Amino acid sequence: MKRACVIGWPIEHSRSPLIHGYWLKKYGIAGDYAKLAVHPADVKKFLRSLAANDLAGCNVTVPHKEAAFAIADFKDPSAIAVGAANTIWRDGDKIGCANTDTYGFMTHLTREAPQWLKADRPVAILGAGGAARAIAYGFLEAGVSDIRVFNRSRDRAEELAAHFGSRVRADDWVQFETSANPYSVVVNTTTLGMKSASDVDFDLNQLPADCVVADIVYVPLETGLLRRARARGLQTVDGLGMLLHQAVPGFEKWFGVKTEVTAELRALIEADIRGAS
Numbered sequence: 001m002k003r004a005c006v007i008g009w010p011i012e013h014s015r016s017p018l019i020h021g022y023w024l025k026k027y028g029i030a031g032d033y034a035k036l037a038v039h040p041a042d043v044k045k046f047l048r049s050l051a052a053n054d055l056a057g058c059n060v061t062v063p064h065k066e067a068a069f070a071i072a073d074f075k076d077p078s079a080i081a082v083g084a085a086n087t088i089w090r091d092g093d094k095i096g097c098a099n100t101d102t103y104g105f106m107t108h109l110t111r112e113a114p115q116w117l118k119a120d121r122p123v124a125i126l127g128a129g130g131a132a133r134a135i136a137y138g139f140l141e142a143g144v145s146d147i148r149v150f151n152r153s154r155d156r157a158e159e160l161a162a163h164f165g166s167r168v169r170a171d172d173w174v175q176f177e178t179s180a181n182p183y184s185v186v187v188n189t190t191t192l193g194m195k196s197a198s199d200v201d202f203d204l205n206q207l208p209a210d211c212v213v214a215d216i217v218y219v220p221l222e223t224g225l226l227r228r229a230r231a232r233g234l235q236t237v238d239g240l241g242m243l244l245h246q247a248v249p250g251f252e253k254w255f256g257v258k259t260e261v262t263a264e265l266r267a268l269i270e271a272d273i274r275g276a277s
């Protein structure tokens with residue numbers, strides 16, 4: 001039996017076992033995907049013991065993503081670009097890592113709103129944390145030449161811009177409303193909008209009518225930002241699709257099947273999120 005898991009500290013909130021469990025059943029694979037609480041002090045030991053624990057690999061979530069990246073023997077370009085990993089697999093005695101958040105976000109965005117790519121206009125990223133890095137890399141790979149990053153702590157936005165080069169520019173958080181750019185996409189990568197947090201409260205009236213507004217927060221399923229964007233008639237892209245798509249490459253590495261994000265899977269996770277709210 002092939003086995004994988006997700007590790008984090010804490011880990012109770014993770015929906016990865018539901019997602020991978022759905023695919024294991026759908027494809028009739030004799031496998032197992034568990035969630036394990038691993039203390040930060042034990043991450044290296046855990047990742048070096050995958051074979052001993054009969055694990056093909058694992059997902060890695062907060063706060064282990066940077067540690068997993070540092071420990072891995074070989075690194076996918078996505079992980080190198082972000083400096084953090086969320087997917088680990090065994091290859092002989094070595095372990096490899098990738099950051100599939102880029103794939104997850106870009107796949108969902110491009111499926112839901114393929115027109116964004118044709119617009120050939122600037123994009124705006126709200127936030128400059130780990131997820132913002134993954135998404136900035138995705139936009140760069142897609143050929144976007146003007147990426148604006150607005151972050152509460154300006155120094156972090158500047159670090160991100162310096163890391164990726166001249167196509168990425170840092171701005172103060174409050175400059176978003178006055179930046180008046182004809183963005184093709186605005187994406188919230190901050191923790192604002194989460195169940196217990198306040199919302200992104202920028203005025204959206206200056207955005208062009210064909211601007212796509214995305215949020216990577218997925219609890220609640222529709223954040224305040226997405227609700228206001230929808231009310232303004234803008235196309236919205238939610239965070240749940242990113243979560244589902246980012247799981248696809250890991251499943252293929254561990255269980256050997258390239259899976260699909262189906263409406264049935266989405267409904268399953270939506271129900272779980274609604275049930276927990």
Ligand SMILES: NC(=O)c1ccc[n+]([C@@H]2O[C@H](COP(=O)([O-])OP(=O)(O)OC[C@H]3O[C@@H](n4cnc5c(N)ncnc54)[C@H](OP(=O)(O)O)[C@@H]3O)[C@@H](O)[C@H]2O)c1
Pocket residue numbers: 101104126127128129130131132151152153154156189190191192194216217218239240242243244246
């Ligand atoms: N849908 C998915 O699959 C997916 C994948 C990954 C992450 N996420 C979600 O994305 C969010 C960010 O994750 P992350 O790993 O990038 O976290 P992170 O590295 O801790 O970054 C957090 C970001 O939020 C900003 N922020 C926090 N509180 C704020 C406030 N009150 N006002 C303005 N900005 C604020 C931070 O700004 P400062 O730099 O100023 O602190 C920083 O830019 C989380 O909600 C996470 O659950 C979703």
